Amino acid sequence: MATDRFVYVTYIRAPQQKVWDYLTTPEFQKQYFFGAIQTSRWEKGASWEMKKPDGRVTDSGEILEVDPPRRAVIKWRSDWNPEIQAEGYGRCTYELEVADETTKLTIIHEMDVSDSKLVKAVGGGWPKILSGLKTLLETGEPLSPTVKAA
Numbered sequence: 001m002a003t004d005r006f007v008y009v010t011y012i013r014a015p016q017q018k019v020w021d022y023l024t025t026p027e028f029q030k031q032y033f034f035g036a037i038q039t040s041r042w043e044k045g046a047s048w049e050m051k052k053p054d055g056r057v058t059d060s061g062e063i064l065e066v067d068p069p070r071r072a073v074i075k076w077r078s079d080w081n082p083e084i085q086a087e088g089y090g091r092c093t094y095e096l097e098v099a100d101e102t103t104k105l106t107i108i109h110e111m112d113v114s115d116s117k118l119v120k121a122v123g124g125g126w127p128k129i130l131s132g133l134k135t136l137l138e139t140g141e142p143l144s145p146t147v148k149a150a
Contacts, residue, residue, distance in 0.1 A: 004116040006109045006123045010130050011102045014137040019096055019103045020069030022137060031142045032132030042066055048074050061089060071095050076109070084117045105130065
């Protein structure tokens with residue numbers, strides 16, 4: 001059972017499949033994820049990495065569960081900060097539910113570490129990232145004018 005966790009819920013006026021596609025496709029991710037992308041085959045057991053625009057790997061792990069377009073669970077370790085990396089692997093869960101004419105997106109980031117530095121870090125990042133995702137899906141434009149599709 002997780003010792004520390006961050007949970008964020010948002011409702012996006014877009015179909016569940018489209019939200020899934022934007023969560024799992026690099027060409028969309030870089031428009032709302034500060035230019036970063038997630039690379040994976042999005043199949044159980046597949047490797048998973050997050051890369052900055054310059055190609056440096058910031059986070060890595062493995063797909064533990066996947067049920068497109070409803071759920072993905074990622075074994076997640078931060079690789080960019082040695083102190084956070086030392087906490088080891090945690091889990092990040094993407095849950096997508098149809099909610100009337102919207103998609104309810106829940107992100108759950110968990111660590112088996114008390115007072116996790118990773119959980120604290122993602123608690124500052126996920127709200128900005130998911131606000132960008134929501135804005136992009138609902139308006140067709142990135143939230144930040146400095147992050148455009150390449």
